[in-house]
Amino acid sequence: MVQKASQWLLAGIPFSLCFSQRLNGMVLLLYLLAVILQPDLPGRFRRAVRLRWVYPFAALYALQAISLLWTADLHHGLDVLTTKSALLALPVLIAMDGSVDGSSPGKAAAGLTAGCLLGLGWCLIYAGNGYLASGEPAIFFYHSLGRPLNQFNALYFSFYLFAALLFLKPASGAHKILETKAFRSGAVLFLAAGLLLLSSRLFLLLAVGFFLFKLAESLLNKGMPGLQPLVWMVLVLSLAAGIWFTGFSRERFSQVWHSNFGVLEQERFSWDTPFNGLTLRLLFLRLGLETLEDHGAWLTGEGIGDARSEMNRMIVDHNLYHGNPYRGDTGYLGYNFHNQFMELTVQSGLPALAAWIWLLVMAWRSAPSGDWRLPFLFFLVALILFALIEGVIERQRGVVFIAFFLSVFMKIDRYADQARSNT
Structure with missing residues (x-):
């Protein structure tokens, strides 16, 4: 009964994400309860934490959490860490879930x-x-x-x-x-x-x-x-x-x-500087590199809670559009770097970037065999390209979606390895 509920809730995680974060949060809590209620909780947990595919998730989240130690904006840092909690919680839950098997990706x-x-x-x-x-x-x-x-x-x-x-x-x-x-x-x-x-x-x-x-x-x-x-x-x-x-x-x-790539060479901008999605992202990449270079923060980053404030400072310093009081908007203030590789480096340094790359490489190596192999590899290519233009694990609809599907596919690959070794 509990395992049947777990299977339904597993399918409900991506379904609920399509509609609202609040609904998805409720489904995640029910899934947590269903996994906990399955038999032999201590044994399943011990086996889960020994699975190698869980390690890059845990390393990435741990490195992000450690950067709280040198974060000035602790409140925002805790908010970001809470949003990213699915990076650790979902892989561990899916690893512990006894109902996850070869049919789970289809569901x-x-x-x-x-x-x-x-x-x-x-x-x-x-x-x-x-x-x-x-x-x-x-x-x-x-x-x-x-x-x-x-x-x-x-x-x-x-x-x-x-x-x-x-x-x-x-x-x-x-x-x-x-x-x-x-x-x-x-x-x-x-x-x-x-x-x-x-x-x-x-x-x-x-x-x-x-x-x-x-x-x-x-x-x-x-x-x-x-x-x-x-x-x-x-x-x-x-x-x-x-x-x-x-x-x-x-x-x-x-x-x-x-695209007018000449704007990337400017030091100061005005409210009507012509940007499009590509040139704006390239400029944000430049600002991220400047932040790391100016503060010598390549190893530690600025701290998970301070990346946004550093981005805001760079926007103001370079006179990028940062709002019109008569219109009540804030312009580019509050934006992230729109590149997950850069975002992690500014937040928590090169070790966090290495953990993210480790996760992507392990996911690629864990691509399942059979009918799922090519679709999963296409999915990974899309994820990597998307991460180059967006902070894909900086919001719930990104971090839950990515942690969920990577975990499901990486776990069934472990089952496939066991099946091959037994034949």
Whole structure:
């Protein structure tokens, strides 16, 4: 009974993340209770802490916690550490969960797929009502689309939809409806349309790359049905045409194409300095390097609670836009470095960066065999690229999602190793 509840709650973790952080927090607490109530708690805990794949999670969290010792803003540091607690809690819980087995990735992916489809559907209904009231088409695009899902950031929402696309076929055994080709085909089209509306350049390019890979695979694999290449070719052309003919998406790609990299050489800026997403992130990377160099903080970082205040100081010093009192905004104040590798280095130094890279390398080496292997490797590539443009473990919808799926896949790889050694 308890293990059955654990399996349902495991699938409920990614499902609830699609809707709100509060709902996800409740599901996580119930999952904690279900794991604790399973038999032989001390024995399961001892076995869990001996699993090698748990070590990089624990090392990363421990190094972040240690940097509290030299943090001036202790209150903010504790807030950040609380947000990142899933980095330690979820791997340990999943390692202790006796119900996690080879079928768990399919159940987790089914929960993610259900959450993405229902969440995206609700967003489109909400946007449709808004469009009828205002006549403004922008409500269907980018950050505006995820607004009804507790302000779901467009990049994170895109990451979820892309992961659901990757995992859809190998998860088909988790539920009867996923075994239906018509449902899977409709889900692929719906998720791809959601990616187009969210207009994340990174995940649109990754989706095109994934569809091209599937097209090449179907052309090279003579055992596949004859219609497979045609289906993937239609998907590639449809998504590419959607990017080109959807004005909002085309404009976002055009902005990057016409980037003014000369602004990166400036020492002082004004409120109307022309930035786009790429040049702004490159500037933040430069500011992070300047912070580490100026304070000689490569080994220890600034402290987990002080990275934000250092970023704010650099923004003011370089006269980046930091708010207009008449508009009541704060400009770039409060932003992070929009690069997880840099964020960790500024927070806790090079040891934390090394632990993060260790985690990614171990995840890559733990890629499961069979149908899950390529989708998981695509997922990891997407995660690494996403971490280069965003602080992916600086908010709940990032840290829980990443810790959850990495832990599930890394644990089933351990089961696969045991099975191979017994044969």
